[in-house]
Amino acid sequence: MKKLSSFDVLGLRVRNMLPMTKRRRERFLFYMRIYNHTVRASANFLNENTKRGVYFLQIIKELTEHTTDYIEEDLRKQIHEIVNKVLKDKNNINQLIKKQDFQGRINTQLLIIENLCVLRLMKLLVE
């Protein structure tokens, strides 16, 4: 687990495992990062630890702010919009998250991001 916590090490492993081009490897790690932070945000929201949940969403927001990779532009934008939508209520999340149906709604939004990442990762693996 310690090794996997470093994306650089993971990057090396991915490079060794799969004959990817640098660009593809960067894409792969980009979505792994987003996926990882989304799962962490979701787990924190489920535990009503909203501060940490919001923290991970802010990382995703920064990661998806810009890209020079035009192929990923549409997907980046969609993920960014979902995160912004959730963070829009940042100041109220503390209250909302205690209501379980609202908690579920936030996590459903994060689940869309998870699925987008997994779909993209699957495609990158077989491309």
Next chain:
Amino acid sequence: MDLSQYSLASTLGIPVKKLLSKLEIWDAHSHIGTDKDGHAIGPTAFLAQMKANHVQRAVAFPLNTPDDPNFTKSNDQIIQIAKKHKEIIPFFRLDPKKEWEKEFDRVLDQEFQGIKLHPLSQNFPLNDPEFRKICSRAQDAKLVLLIHLGFGVKNTADHIFRIATEFPKLRIILGHAGFVDVEEVIKAVGDFENVLFDTSGIRVFDICELFQHLDDRRIAFGSDVPYFTLDVAIYSLLDTALLMGKSQKAIKRIFHDNLVRWLT
């Protein structure tokens, strides 16, 4: 966004858009209206989304509407929309803690095909006696029962097993496939003829679980619009089906045939 460019299917050389336009898609789980939490979708936007994504018909019911505790107004809105648009398969909502029998009797002669219940939003446990009474009435009226088994619902398997056993003629759609407890729910009712697992709002990995352990006849596509995005829901299911080696026949069953069998 055109998700087909990111689809695994396109990498496998499958013409995705052509496939989707030929594949008939029925959606087992969607909402129209306004929710207390601010989510909202009107019939025009809803139908436009369906058209853009090649969805022919959709089970639709009200959201957790504010200021409509017994869902009377919202149920009326759904039936009005369904009368105008045959693409909509109307389900009504009830609150087991309110005067549900009055609402049930009121809408019984209308063209509703099922009931949607939400244990979390309406705050009732799955062993609630009123819930069992609704199941009994639904079975007698030959209505399909769709129950939310997603975020926030716990220990679902035993309760669903009891309901599915006690009411063998009641057709039950497990909303979100009971993903919070999916292994146990599959073990408990996975081979029940009167149970369908809808794929709305679930992770790709949970879709894999369903594909691995369930007969294709037990799974139905669902979107959870407007909480979930229709195109992401379709591609999540389609790509996972391809990855898991599902046949064209199986894909057709999941996106269409299984729901048609129950609702026509």
